Amino acid sequence: xxxxxxxxxxxxxxxxxxxxxxxxxxxxxxxxxxxxxxxxxxxxxxxxxxxxxxxxxxxxxxxxxxxxxxxxxxxxxxxxxxxxxxxxxxxxxxxxxxxxxxxxxxxxxxxxxxxxxxxxxxxxxxxxxxxxxxxxxxxxxxxxxxxxxxxxxxxxxxxxxxxxxxxxxxxxxxxxxxxxxxx
Amino acid sequence: xxxxxxxxxxxxxxxxxxxxxxxxxxxxxxxxxxxxxxxxxxxxxxxxxxxxxxxxxxxxxxxxxxxxxxxxxxxxxxxxxxxxxxxxxxxxxxxxxxxxxxxxxxxxxxxxxxxxxxxxxxxxxxxxxxxxxxxxxxxxxxxxxxxxxxxxxxxxxxxxxxxxxxxxxxxxxxxxxxxxxxxxxxxxxxxxxxxxxxxx
Numbered sequence: 001x002x003x004x005x006x007x008x009x010x011x012x013x014x015x016x017x018x019x020x021x022x023x024x025x026x027x028x029x030x031x032x033x034x035x036x037x038x039x040x041x042x043x044x045x046x047x048x049x050x051x052x053x054x055x056x057x058x059x060x061x062x063x064x065x066x067x068x069x070x071x072x073x074x075x076x077x078x079x080x081x082x083x084x085x086x087x088x089x090x091x092x093x094x095x096x097x098x099x100x101x102x103x104x105x106x107x108x109x110x111x112x113x114x115x116x117x118x119x120x121x122x123x124x125x126x127x128x129x130x131x132x133x134x135x136x137x138x139x140x141x142x143x144x145x146x147x148x149x150x151x152x153x154x155x156x157x158x159x160x161x162x163x164x165x166x167x168x169x170x171x172x173x174x175x176x177x178x179x180x181x182x183x
Numbered sequence: 184x185x186x187x188x189x190x191x192x193x194x195x196x197x198x199x200x201x202x203x204x205x206x207x208x209x210x211x212x213x214x215x216x217x218x219x220x221x222x223x224x225x226x227x228x229x230x231x232x233x234x235x236x237x238x239x240x241x242x243x244x245x246x247x248x249x250x251x252x253x254x255x256x257x258x259x260x261x262x263x264x265x266x267x268x269x270x271x272x273x274x275x276x277x278x279x280x281x282x283x284x285x286x287x288x289x290x291x292x293x294x295x296x297x298x299x300x301x302x303x304x305x306x307x308x309x310x311x312x313x314x315x316x317x318x319x320x321x322x323x324x325x326x327x328x329x330x331x332x333x334x335x336x337x338x339x340x341x342x343x344x345x346x347x348x349x350x351x352x353x354x355x356x357x358x359x360x361x362x363x364x365x366x367x368x369x370x371x372x373x374x375x376x377x378x379x380x381x382x383x
Contacts (some may be wrong), residue, residue, distance in 0.1 A: 050265060053258065053308045080261030115368050121263045121351035135343045141266045144371065148208050148261075149344065182265055182308045 005031065038091035040169050042131065046175035047083035047109070048162070049072055052155045059062060080111075080145035081163055081177050085129075086136040094128040094168035095137075098146045104161055106150025157181040215262045218370045225361035228329040232266040234294070236315040239316040242311035243360060250374075250382055251286045255349055255360070257293035263351050263368060264289075267370075269311045273372040274379070275310060284383060290326070291317040292349045294332035315365055330354055330362065343380055357382055 019149045048120050087093055113123045131137050131145050146163065155161060159179040166172050201269040223350050227245070243251070250294035252271060256264035268289060275282045289306050291297035297305075302315030327334060334349040353375070364378055 049280050050261060051308075053305045078259050078261050111262075115263070115351055116332065119350055119352045119367050120348055120349045121260075121368065122337075123260070123262065125338065141262050145262055183270070 030114045034064050037133075038092035039089050039175045040087050040091050040131070040133070040167065040171060041089035042093060042167065042171055042173055043086050043088070044165070044173060044175045045084050046083065047175045048080045049155060049161045050079045051157050051181050052077050052079050052151050053182065074099050074174075077151040080141070081148065081152055081161070082139045083142065083146055083175065083177065084136055085131050085165075086139045087131045087133060090133050091169070092133045093131045093167055093171065095131060096128045096168050097166040099164045100148060100161060103152055105148035105152060106157075107148075108163075109147045109149065110144070111147045112144050115142065117174065131167070155179045190343065209320045217374050217378060218367040219364050219374065220347070221378075222342040222363055222365070225359075225363045226329075226359060228360070228362050229354065231322070231329075231362065233318040234260070234299055234325050235327075236306055238299040241314070241316055243356065246286050246356075248358050248361060249284055249286050250358060250379060251288055252379075253288045253290055253330070253354040253356065254350075254351075255290045255292050255327070255330070255334065257291055257347050257349070258297050259293065259299055260347070267351070267353065267368070268306070268313070270370075270372050270375075271313065272309050274375050275312075277372060277376045279381070281380070282305065285379065286314060287312070288314045288316060290323075292316065293347050294319050294323060311337075331365075355379065355382070369374075 076165050083100070085095060095110065098110060099182045100108055107123050110127075110129060111123050112126045112129075113121060126144070129137055129139070136142070148161075157179055162178055163175045163178060164172060165175060191199040230242055231323060232240055232242050252274065254264070254271070255265050256267065258264070275285070275287060275307045278285060287310065289302070291302060297315075297317045299315070299317060302317055306313035307313040311322045323334075328330070332350040332354075333351075334347055337346050338349055353366040353370065354367075355364035355366075355378075357363040363382065366375055366378075
């Protein structure tokens, strides 16, 4: 029995060291458990919308006394909105919806773009985007975006689009997104 | 004996823990080769005929003597496609005077919605010299096969509302009309420029 004690101590020591190492690298945040977790505290920064294209084509066609304008509009111009959503609270939340004035776009969806096997790009609607507690999520090209469909008018650099975001917690947030040029 | 084993285990575990920890930080400059696949020997691709943004017929062979940078996408793509065309714009700027050696081409994989007019507005929003090409499925399929490009309509809701999955790589066809380089999505424009300059 006595012979066994040393190795046991060594194992305990080893585990303690590993624990310490892991603790050291996970670092920051939650030290001691706070008594009552605060609810999600959401804010948005760096919100922008990509300028739309297509206006020129319509104008050109118009100038040429061109064909059916309606069909051009019906092709449904789209664009994406991007931003960083931050949550300063102790509770995670989820972005579950977004809306804009019907004068801006006919429909709004939350999408995720993934570039997968063989460099194939896929874009899919998602139900929700997680906003972690004491963290943030970035909606950016090549990842999540809010897609505006059936865009009703030209969105040019310098314009502002107001988006209303809704969250699983019931919170709602109005965000002014600046329209950025295509380049 | 046990002691050694114990120490050894402790050491190993500690190293593993530290390794796991370092992982997220610096990937480390491990002298990786430049991104992009060089096709050696170059791959012969068939000449193709599509319609350009002015409604004129366009053949790949029109470009002989110039290098072509091609991306396959669609104008209703709010994300990857404009990002790549922005990068094309940067490639062009970085090339300076050598830019005239290169044709920048956006090939639509959505011929049903991407009319020449629409393409014209789209590519010219990035650069007046960018070329937009479109065609029906019958014209596009053999081209996609030659280049190894995948595309497929998904989330179909109506003739005007659907998405298209597609290969997001950038392809380089050399002065002799042969496929020479393939860059994965997101390749640094500076890297593309370096590899283009090696072609002349």
